[in-house]
Amino acid sequence: xxxxxxxxxxxxxxxxxxxxxxxxxxxxxxxxxxxxxxxxxxxxxxxxxxxxxxxxxxxxxxxxxxxxxxxxxxxxxxxxxxxxxxxxxxxxxxxxxxxxxxxxxxxxxxxxxxxxxxxxxxxxxxxxxxxxxxxxxxxxxxxxxxxxxxxxxxxxxxxxxxxxxxxxxxxxxxxxxxxxxxxxxxxxxxxxxxxxxxxxxxxxxxxxxxxxxxxxxxxxxxxxxxxxxxxxxxxxxxxxxxxxxxxxxxxxxxxxxxxxxxxxxxxxxxxxxxxxxxxxxxxxxxxxxxxxxxxxxxxxxxxxxxxxxxxxxxxxxxxxxxxxxxxxxxxxxxxxxxxxxxxxxxxxxxxxxxxxxxxxxxxxxxxxxxxxxxxxxxxxxxxxxxxxxxxxxxxxxxxxxxxxxxxxxxxxxxxxxxxxxxxxxxxxxxxxxxxxxxxxxxxxxxxxxxxxxxxxxxxxxxxxxxxxxxxxxxxxxxxxxxxxxxxxxxxxxxxxxxxxxxxxxxxxxxxxxxxxxxxxxxxxxxxxxxxxxxxx
Numbered sequence: 001x002x003x004x005x006x007x008x009x010x011x012x013x014x015x016x017x018x019x020x021x022x023x024x025x026x027x028x029x030x031x032x033x034x035x036x037x038x039x040x041x042x043x044x045x046x047x048x049x050x051x052x053x054x055x056x057x058x059x060x061x062x063x064x065x066x067x068x069x070x071x072x073x074x075x076x077x078x079x080x081x082x083x084x085x086x087x088x089x090x091x092x093x094x095x096x097x098x099x100x101x102x103x104x105x106x107x108x109x110x111x112x113x114x115x116x117x118x119x120x121x122x123x124x125x126x127x128x129x130x131x132x133x134x135x136x137x138x139x140x141x142x143x144x145x146x147x148x149x150x151x152x153x154x155x156x157x158x159x160x161x162x163x164x165x166x167x168x169x170x171x172x173x174x175x176x177x178x179x180x181x182x183x184x185x186x187x188x189x190x191x192x193x194x195x196x197x198x199x200x201x202x203x204x205x206x207x208x209x210x211x212x213x214x215x216x217x218x219x220x221x222x223x224x225x226x227x228x229x230x231x232x233x234x235x236x237x238x239x240x241x242x243x244x245x246x247x248x249x250x251x252x253x254x255x256x257x258x259x260x261x262x263x264x265x266x267x268x269x270x271x272x273x274x275x276x277x278x279x280x281x282x283x284x285x286x287x288x289x290x291x292x293x294x295x296x297x298x299x300x301x302x303x304x305x306x307x308x309x310x311x312x313x314x315x316x317x318x319x320x321x322x323x324x325x326x327x328x329x330x331x332x333x334x335x336x337x338x339x340x341x342x343x344x345x346x347x348x349x350x351x352x353x354x355x356x357x358x359x360x361x362x363x364x365x366x367x368x369x370x371x372x373x374x375x376x377x378x379x380x381x382x383x384x385x386x387x388x389x390x391x392x393x394x395x396x397x398x399x400x401x402x403x404x405x406x407x408x409x410x411x412x413x414x415x416x417x418x419x420x421x422x423x424x425x426x427x428x429x430x431x432x433x434x435x436x437x438x439x440x441x442x443x444x445x446x447x448x449x450x451x452x453x454x455x456x457x458x459x460x461x462x463x464x465x466x467x468x469x470x471x472x473x474x475x476x477x478x479x480x481x482x483x484x485x486x487x488x489x490x491x492x493x494x495x496x497x498x499x500x501x502x503x504x505x506x507x508x509x510x511x512x513x514x515x516x517x518x519x520x521x522x523x524x525x526x527x528x529x530x531x532x533x534x535x536x
Contacts, residue, residue, distance in 0.1 A: 056513045056535060058240070058241075058243050058513065058514060058533045059243060059513070059533045059534065059535055059536065060243050060245075060533070061243075061244075061245050061534070062244055062245060062246075062533070062534040063244065063245060063246040063247075063248065064244050064246070064247050064248070064268050064269060064512075064529065064532065064534060065248045065266070065267045065268055065269075066089075066247070066248070066249050066267060066268065066269035066270075066271065066523075066528075066529070067249075067250060067251060067252040067258050067261060067262075067267045067269065067270050067271065068084075068085050068086045068089060068249065068250070068251045068252075068271045068272070068523075069085065069251060069252070069253060069255070069258065069271055069272045069386075069388075070084050070085060070086060070251055070253060070386050070415060070418075070419070071084065071086045071224075071225050071226075071250070071251035071253070072084070072224075072225050072416060072417060072418075072419060072420060073224050073225040074224065074225075074419070074420055075087060075090075075224040075225055076208060076224070077090060077091070077094065077208045077209075077210065077211045077219070077222055078208040079091045079095060079147075079196065079197050079198070079199035079201065080150055080151055080156055080157070080158035080159065080160070080197055081156075081157055081158065081159060082159065082196055082197055083159055083419065084419065085271065085272070085434065085521075085522075085523070085526060086249065086250075086251055087196075088196045088434075088521075088526035089249055089523060089526045089527075089528075089529070090211070090219075090222070090228050090230075090249060091196050091199050091211075091526075092196065092215070092525075092526050092527035092529065092530065093215055093216060093217040093230050093247055093249070093527075093529045093530065094134075094211035094213040094215040094217055094218075094219050094230060095199035095200060095201065095211065095213035095214065095215045096110050096111045096199065096200060096213065096214045096215055097110050097111065097193060097194055097195075097196075097198055097199055097200065098110060098111050098112040098115065098125060098144070098193045098194075098198065098200065099112055099115060099190050099191070099193045099194045100194050100525075100527070101191070101194045101437055101518065101519055101520060101525065102518075103516045103517045103518055103519075105437060105519040107190045107191055107194060109128075111127060111128060111131060111139065111144075111200055111214065112125050112126060112127060112128070112193075113126040113127060113128050113129075113176075114126045115189070115190045115193065117189070119185060120182075120185035120186060120187045120189070120472075120474065121181065121182050121184065121185040121186075122179070122180075122181050122182075123179070123180040123181070123182070123189055124173070124177060124178075124179060124180075125144065125177065125178040125179075125180060126176060126177055127139060127140075127141065127144065127176040127177070127178070128176075128237065129176055130237065131214050131237040132214065132235055132237070133202050133212050133213065133214055134211075134212050134213060134214070134215075134218045134219075134233065135202070135212050137202055137212075139200070139214055140175050140176070140203075141172040141173065141174065141175055141176060141177060141178045142172060142203045143200055143201070143202055143203045144170075144178045144200055145170050145171065145172055145178060145203075146201070146202075146203040146204065146205075147198070147199070147200045147201050148164065148167060148170045148178075148180070148198070149170050151163075151164035151167075151197070151198075152164055152165065152167065158197065159197055159445075159452055159453075160195060160197040160198070160445070160452075161452060162444050162445070162448060162450050162451055162452055163192060163195075163441060163444050163445070165183075166182045166183050166184070166186060166471075167180055167181070167182060167183075168181050168182065168183045169181035184468065184471065184472040185471075185472040185474065186440070186471045186472060187474065188438050188440055188441075188471070191437050191438055191441075192438070192440075192441065194437065194520075195436075195441065196520070196526065199213065200213075200214065201213065209222065210222060214237065215233065215236075215530070216232070216233055216236050216238075216241060216242035216529065216530040217230030217231060217232060217233055217242060217247050217529060217530075218230060218231050218232075218233050225416075226250065227248060227249065227250035228248070228249050228250070229246065229247070229248050230246070230247040230248075230249075230529070231245065231246055231247075232244065232245050232246070241530050241531060242529065242530045242531075243514070243531075243532065243533035243534075244529065244532070244533065244534070247529040249529070252267075252270075253385055253386065253415040253416070254385070255273065255274040255276075255277065255385070256277075258270045258271075258273065259273060259277045259280065259281070259507065262287060262507055262508070262509070263280075263284060263286075263287065265509075268508060268509040268511070268512055268534065269506070269507075269508045269509070269512065269523075269528070270506065270507045270508065271506050271522055271523050272388060272504055272505070272506065272522055273289070273505050273506065273507045274388075274389070275332050275333030275334070275335045275505060276333060277507070278333060278335075278505065281507050285510070286509060286510055287507055287508065287509060287510060288507070288508055288509075288510045288512075289505050289506065289507050289508075290505070290506045290507075290508070290515055290517075290522075291335065291503050291504070291505050292503065292504050292517045292518075292522065293336075293337055293345075293347065293501055293502070293503040293504070294345070294347060294435040294504070294517070294518070294519050294520070294521055294522075295343070295344075295345035295347060295348065295435035295436070295501055295519075296388075296432070296433065296434055296435050296501065296502045296504055296521055296522070297339060297343065297345075297432070297433055297498050297500065297501050297502055298387050298388050298389055298390050298393060298430055298431070298432045298433075298502065299430065299431050299432075299433065299455070299496045299497060299498045299499075300318065300322070300381070300393070300394075300397070300428070300429075300430055300496070300497040300499075301424075301428070301429050301430065301431050301455040301456050301495060301496055301497075302314065302315045302318060302427070302428050302456055302495035302496070302497070303426075303427050303428075303455075303456055303457050303495060304456050304457050304458060304459075304494075304495045305457045306427040306457075307427060308372070308374055308377070308379055308427065308428070309427060309428070309456065309495050311372040311373070311374060312371070312372060313368035313369065313371050313372040314368070314369070314372050314374055315456075315495045315497075316368055317364075317365040317366075317367075317368035317369045317372070317374075318365070318397070318497055319341055319358050319497050320358055320359075320360070320361040320362070320364050320365040320368070321360075321362060321365040321397055321400050321401055321404075321406070322358070322360065322396075322397060322400075322497055322499045323360040323396055323397075323400055324338050324339070324357055324358075324360065324499040324500060325338070325360070326360075326396050327389075327392075327393055327396055327499045327500055328499075328500050330392065330396060331389040331392035331393050331396060332389060332500060332502060332503070335502070335503035335505060336500035336501060336502050336503055337500060337501045337503070338357050338499070338500055339357060339498045339499055339500050339501050340355050340356060340357040340358070340487075340491055340498070341357075341358065341490070341491040341492075341494075341496065341497055341498045341499075342355070342487040342488075342490040342491040342494075342498065343433065343436075343442045343443075343446060343447075343490070343496075343498060344439050344442060344483065344487055345435070345501045346501070347519065348437075348438075348439065350438075350439050350479070350480055350483040350484070351487075352483070352484040352487045352488065354484070355484075355487055355488055355491060357499075360400075362400055362403060362404045363404070365404065365406075366404040366405070366406070369404075369406055374406075375404075375405050375406060376405055376406070376407055377407060378407045378409050379406075379407065379408055379409065379428060380409045380410075380411040380426075380427075380428065381394045381397070381398070381408055381409065381410055381411060381428045381429070381430075382411045382413060382422050382426040382428065382429035382430070383410055383411070383412055383413070383429070383430050384412065384413045384414065384415055384418040384422070384430070385415045386415035386418035386419060386432070387418070387423075387430040387431060387432040388432050388502060389502075390430035390432070391410070391412055393430070393499070394408075394410045394412075394430070395410060398410050423455075424453065424454075424455060431453075431455050431496075433446070434520070434521045435519060435520055435521045436520075437519055437520065439470070439483045439486070439487075440467065440470065440471050443463075443467050443486060443490075444467065446496075447463065447490055447494060448463070448464055448467055449461070449463075449464050455495075455496055456494050456495030456496050457495070458490070458493065458494040458495060458496075460489065460493065462489075463486060463489055463490075466482050466485065466486055466489075467486070469482055470482040470483055470486070504521065504522040506522050506523060509534075511534055511535045511536075512532055512533075512534060512535075513532065513533050513534075513535055514528075514531045514532040514533050515528060515531075515532060516531070
């Protein structure tokens with residue numbers, strides 16, 4: 001949950017609003033917030049609010065053309081298989097979840113009327129009545145049972161199979177009630193159901209060439225790796241929204257091309273803009289930027305089961321070779337926070353503040369490389385524009401390595417096909433992980449022995465047992481203690497180097513209203529299409 005820094009006052013709030021009204025640039029606001037010691041604090045919501053336009057009355061109508069930064073022919077409308085930002089943005093437009101997280105990280109009901117339990121193990125989900133799918137079918141318990149059970153079917157290939165496995169029973173109680181029984185208590189279930197993968201589809205759905213959801217937009221067309229077009233759902237169950245008539249979404253992988261498309265008016269929203277473009281955007285009064293730090297990161301993955309990651313000392317040496325301040329200042333132009341090689345960010349209430357980030361220590365790294373017999377050996381590092389700033393990060397690490405005799409070769413590959421051909425596969429490569437709301441989700445997806453995205457092939461029975469214990473711990477202090485220990489284990493044992501948490505910057509036309517931060521990431525947790533409007 002977002003917390004207001006203790007040195008932030010109502011006077012500062014008023015100052016921000018004054019600066020917004022007089023047209024302050026992102027740089028002016030950042031400078032003011034830095035002087036107050038609160039820039040990028042608490043998930044970046046203050047900076048997000050400061051850099052956004054003043055709230056206005058929603059306006060109906062218009063077409064929004066928005067560009068993400070990555071896509072491939074593997075793009076999907078199957079929520080269970082979604083893995084890229086483009087997948088999430090489309091799923092949020094065409095489907096709904098049982099719950100969703102607001103800008104404060106609080107669980108809100110969406111298709112569910114309520115999600116309740118007396119013991120955190122047996123749960124009752126009451127559904128809203130009168131909700132219809134795009135084909136006219138009325139939402140019922142069977143649809144929820146079908147949607148959730150799909151994640152348990154190994155043949156489906158759900159990206160959250162390891163998370164869903166805790167659901168040992170998913171059954172219909174009546175037309176609008178579903179019972180979920182877990183293998184052990186988990187108080188995070190309402191938050192888990194807010195993940196993009198747990199979108200609800202109609203019972204029996206097998207064709208994902210289009211989307212038959214309950215969402216704010218009806219899928220008019222979908223071309224994987226190309227674009228999608230959604231039109232306003234006239235029968236949407238929510239009292240307000242969507243405001244747009246049409247929503248077109250596609251990807252422009254090249255940052256400069258994405259920014260130029262926004263500046264020329266070809267698109268109205270450019271997601272995840274490189275910080276190097278900030279000065280250019282600041283000079284144009286027709287565009288605005290939104291900045292948030294919600295836990296997104298680009299990480300260097302060193303597979304522990306492949307050479308050179310299997311050699312003792314290599315992974316630790318690479319972590320000491322990461323000049324985190326240089327990465328923060330150069331690769332991200334200051335729009336990042338120093339991280340400590342584990343995925344739970346400071347915006348999370350379970351973040352361990354006592355776990356320091358490693359100092360940049362090339363001589364210590366050199367000693368470790370020498371003991372591993374790797375000094376001077378050519379080691380490829382696979383990087384791509386598909387993983388935010390990974391090419392810049394790789395170059396910084398390469399330069400540091402060259403000064404101690406380490407032969408690191410940056411192997412830059414195209415964005416197209418990166419996630420299917422290199423991520424999780426290359427011995428040393430980069431990933432880019434979107435924010436997740438709980439440590440349990442992060443660890444289950446990325447670090448447990450059976451994690452679907454175990455980027456470094458980290459395996460630890462102790463870690464796995466701690467994950468189960470923390471999940472069921474109703475004692476909040478004990479739960480925190482376990483998560484703190486798990487963060488330390490990942491930082492010291494896993495083959496993932498996480499040097500910074502990225503402050504995401506999206507750019508958009510100044511005529512776009514309704515944007516807010518979200519703990520699930522940029523683009524309002526990828527759900528922006530439903531909530532934004534275009535002013536005349």
